[in-house]
Amino acid sequence: MNWKRRAFISSSVATAGAALISPSRAAEGSRMRVAVIGHTGRGNYGHGIDTLWLDLPEAEIVAVADADERGLATAVERLKAPKGYADYRQMLAEAKADIVAIGPRHVDQHRDMVVAAAEASARGIYIEKPLCRTPAEADEMVAACEKANTKVAVAHRNRYHPALAAIDKLVAEGAIGRLLEIRARGKEDQRGGALDLWVLGSHLLNLIHYFGGTPLACSATLLQDGRPVTKADVKEGDEGVGALAGNAVHARFEMERGFPAFFDSVQGAGNSAAGFGIQLIGTGGIIDLRADKEPTAHLLAGSPFQPVTDPRAWQVITSGGVGVPEPVKDIRMQVGGHHRPARDLIAAISEDRPPLCSLEDARLTVEMIMAIFGSHRLGGGRVEWPLKERGNPLAAW
Secondary structure (H helix, E strand, O other): OOHHHHHHHHHHHHHHHOOOOOOHHHHOOOOEEEEEEOEOOOOEOOOOOOHHHHHOOOEEEEEEEOOOHHHHHHHHHHHOOOOEEOOHHHHHHHHOOOEEEEOOOOHHHHHHHHHHHHHOOOOEEEEOOOOOOOHHHHHHHHHHHHHHOOEEEEOOHHHHOOHHHHHHHHHHOOOOOOEEEEEEEOOOOOOOOHHHHHHOHHHHHHHHHHHHOOEEEEEEEEEEOOEEOOHHHOEEOHHHOOEEOOOEEEEEEEEOOOOEEEEEEEOOOOEOOEOOEEEEEEOOEEEEEEOOOOOOEEEEEOOOOOOOOOOOOOEEEEOOEEOOOOOOOOHHHHHHOOHHHHHHHHHHHHHOOOOOOEHHHHHHHHHHHHHHHHHHHOOOOOEEOOOOOOOOOOOOO
16 A cells, blocks of 8 residues: 555544544443453553543443452442452453453453453453464454454554554655654663563554554564573563563564564663654654654654754644644543543444454564564574464473
């Protein structure tokens, strides 16, 4: 798909999605019944995956499940839930929810929760990222949800930002010349390296997929304190991500749209004012997109490879365009508070279409992470799509 065609589609989606599902649905007696799954002490309720539904008149929380007794009592009160359950499977059987919100950040629980929700005939699922531990788990989730026609939206919140359509338009119109590459860096805090790749880098890989299309191949290196990771370095990672190693990651992807994309994360290399974002680098400029920031994007016009005597100014990019004040007044809540993702999920259910950040999109993000691990295990060798290995290559080392 060329960039001009892509910009048209993206702009159309953004315009159509501006209202998404009207709050008037609540007055019509068609509120979506929402059941929330959390797990206090094991990922809790994610980043607001539970409370967002209190802000939407078109939805109502009907139940919450938490295996931790104290956590459950607190959640029932916080969410004003009519009923609480210690066992989420019992809740799914009894609550008959339209939407299941899966909050725990510990991803080793996600596969079972998604499959159980689909088997309980949930119409939609909204789930914290990362999706799951392996492509094999993702395959099982996709199969269960396709069988039940359950729509799954994944909380890669930046994918729902309306400024993406403005960026598409700028690239299509040549605002940065020919797009040469995408560069992404994680947050690079104490989690820098492989854990940063999982927990925060998954957002960035998801955006690389959005702008670059499907990866064709990956070559990567994992380092521990400057030396290549060995089998002896592999251990069970935090937050249930599975086998993990390395406090530095350097990866290169060959992308469908004809340019490379890079992801790097080095422990301790980041700071609070920079990092955690992607740059679209072209012959005539750079577009910088910061995850979870407002404004989210900026444009620097001019060749990034030509030194100049006069200073160049970064210009804000909003959903209205370059230098235009953000027309969506509550954009922080709409994106950061999950309102747009949740309303898009409700619209996807109504329109029988995939959400803007779908289960398949999130599966590809997991594949990109596994391709990095697989390439390192091959000594930096090239791993091609479709991935043949569906488990975690570090676990199979």
